[in-house]
Amino acid sequence: MNSEHMILGVALTNSFGAHPAAWRLPHVNPEAYTDIDVTVEHARTAERGGLQFVFIADRLFLHGDLAVSNPLFNMDPIVTLSAVAQATERIGLAGTASTSFFEPYLLARQLKTLDVISNGRVGWNAVPSFEPDAFANFGKEPPAREKKYERLHEVMQVVQALWGSWGYEAGKPDQQGRYADPAHVKPVNLYGTQVGTRGPLPVPPSEQGQPVIIMPASSGYGLQAAVMYADIIIAMPSSIEEGRAQRQAIRQAAAQAGRNPEDIKYLAFAGFTTGDTERDALDTRLALDAHTDIRGPLARLSAYLGLQQQLTRPDEPLTTAQLTAVQAHPQDARSIRAVELAHAGWSPRDILAHAVFDPYPSVVGTAGQVADHLQEWFKAGAADGFMLNFDDFSTEIGNFVEQVIPVLRERGIFHNTYEGKTLRDHVGVPPQYGVNPRITTGPQ
Numbered sequence: 326m327n328s329e330h331m332i333l334g335v336a337l338t339n340s341f342g343a344h345p346a347a348w349r350l351p352h353v354n355p356e357a358y359t360d361i362d363v364t365v366e367h368a369r370t371a372e373r374g375g376l377q378f379v380f381i382a383d384r385l386f387l388h389g390d391l392a393v394s395n396p397l398f399n400m401d402p403i404v405t406l407s408a409v410a411q412a413t414e415r416i417g418l419a420g421t422a423s424t425s426f427f428e429p430y431l432l433a434r435q436l437k438t439l440d441v442i443s444n445g446r447v448g449w450n451a452v453p454s455f456e457p458d459a460f461a462n463f464g465k466e467p468p469a470r471e472k473k474y475e476r477l478h479e480v481m482q483v484v485q486a487l488w489g490s491w492g493y494e495a496g497k498p499d500q501q502g503r504y505a506d507p508a509h510v511k512p513v514n515l516y517g518t519q520v521g522t523r524g525p526l527p528v529p530p531s532e533q534g535q536p537v538i539i540m541p542a543s544s545g546y547g548l549q550a551a552v553m554y555a556d557i558i559i560a561m562p563s564s565i566e567e568g569r570a571q572r573q574a575i576r577q578a579a580a581q582a583g584r585n586p587e588d589i590k591y592l593a594f595a596g597f598t599t600g601d602t603e604r605d606a607l608d609t610r611l612a613l614d615a616h617t618d619i620r621g622p623l624a625r626l627s628a629y630l631g632l633q634q635q636l637t638r639p640d641e642p643l644t645t646a647q648l649t650a651v652q653a654h655p656q657d658a659r660s661i662r663a664v665e666l667a668h669a670g671w672s673p674r675d676i677l678a679h680a681v682f683d684p685y686p687s688v689v690g691t692a693g694q695v696a697d698h699l700q701e702w703f704k705a706g707a708a709d710g711f712m713l714n715f716d717d718f719s720t721e722i723g724n725f726v727e728q729v730i731p732v733l734r735e736r737g738i739f740h741n742t743y744e745g746k747t748l749r750d751h752v753g754v755p756p757q758y759g760v761n762p763r764i765t766t767g768p769q
């Protein structure tokens with residue numbers, strides 16, 4: 326992994342795409358939620374483009390109003406990735422598993438087994454759950470914030486201790502009669518306030534030792550935990566300035582925690598819809614937006630444009646009087662963008678089709694515009710790479726691979742091919758096996 330190259334992961338959180346209407350498009354298989362072949366195909370397309378990993382977020386409850394939408398998350402990320410592992414060779418496989426419910430022995434076992442059978446391609450997005458609906462599914466009430474993070478710390482340390490409990494020194498099976506050297510497959514006897522384990526975990530090292538750890542960007546307790554354990558931090562900054570500031574804050578906190586800041590990769594979420602022209606890309610987005618009620622977004626847009634009155638002509642550019650009245654909220658990247666688009670002469674419907682209200686910065690445009698966005702953020706130090714989101718996986722992952730990846734390669738900011746075999750190689754993070762000694766002995 327060369328630091329001149331950006332890291333690209335693709336979010337395959339559900340089977341259809343990031344747009345809630347993707348499942349309704351005529352070319353989309355509406356049963357993709359339960360059809361593993363569809364997810365496998367998306368992962369293979371991403372692998373063809375040399376993307377470093379696929380990523381599956383998770384919520385432990387039914388998310389999405391089934392009367393109008395598909396379930397918004399995967400049936401089960403780890404089981405799904407096991408199937409994807411068998412159908413792919415190089416691409417990394419990152420899945421979310423909550424630290425709030427499962428016993429660390431079970432988490433350690435499933436994740437490391439997946440890492441072994443995929444030849445070292447696994448990433449674990451370790452998140453503490455916070456939604457009452459998730460806790461209800463385990464017959465529980467959400468705990469206080471400090472208890473939630475206390476459990477997270479204990480789970481992270483117990484899982485990693487279990488991962489390291491079958492030492493490299495145990496060796497390979499010797500058919501003369503010794504399968505492994507038991508002196509190096511040892512109990513860990515690690516007990517916290519909320520979880521604990523005896524060990525050992527009967528899973529030998531994978532090709533990358535143990536899974537790469539991913540954690541979401543957060544502040545306070547979350548930041549403190551992420552800089553202790555994470556190899557990759559994923560985030561949703563809304564502007565280059567915010568991304569740069571958050572990345573810097575993480576690098577600083579990592580150094581204070583005794584880490585080399587270079588060992589933590591900061592990835593920003595971004596969304597893309599590509600077309601041969603900007604108009605084509607907007608029309609693709611409009612075909613999806615047509616399935617949603619525009620009244621709410623229009624009301625929100627008038628507020629973001631700083632207008633007192635509602636926008637009543639969604640297909641006409643703003644009038645001169647309206648353009649004189651618009652005013653961006655200086656602190657809000659979405660408002661600034663909406664005002665820019667209004668001044669450029671786009672109609673309210675087209676401004677919305679530019680994805681101004683997506684939860685992360687999005688580009689609806691040509692491959693060159695998409696590449697410009699990625700390059701600008703990367704070169705500005707606002708991210709080490711990106712978590713790519715696509716409205717409609719069935720077309721957009723392929724478009725990105727065929728149209729955007731060649732531009733990034735031409736500009737020298739994306740690798741030509743996988744240089745190594747494991748996810749750790751793909752993202753350029755150092756080896757680790759078991760609990761990082763820094764955690765038990767303090768900064769060196």
Ligand SMILES: Cc1cc2nc3c(=O)[nH]c(=O)nc-3n(C[C@H](O)[C@H](O)[C@H](O)COP(=O)(O)O)c2cc1C
Pocket residue numbers: 381382383384421450452453454455541542543544546547559560561594
């Ligand atoms: C980029 C990003 C991705 C996240 N992915 C998930 C996820 O897949 N599942 C989940 O339950 N929470 C996810 N979260 C939420 C975090 O786990 C965390 O609960 C949230 O950021 C609130 O943090 P706090 O508890 O420190 O307030 C994500 C957060 C961010 C910023």
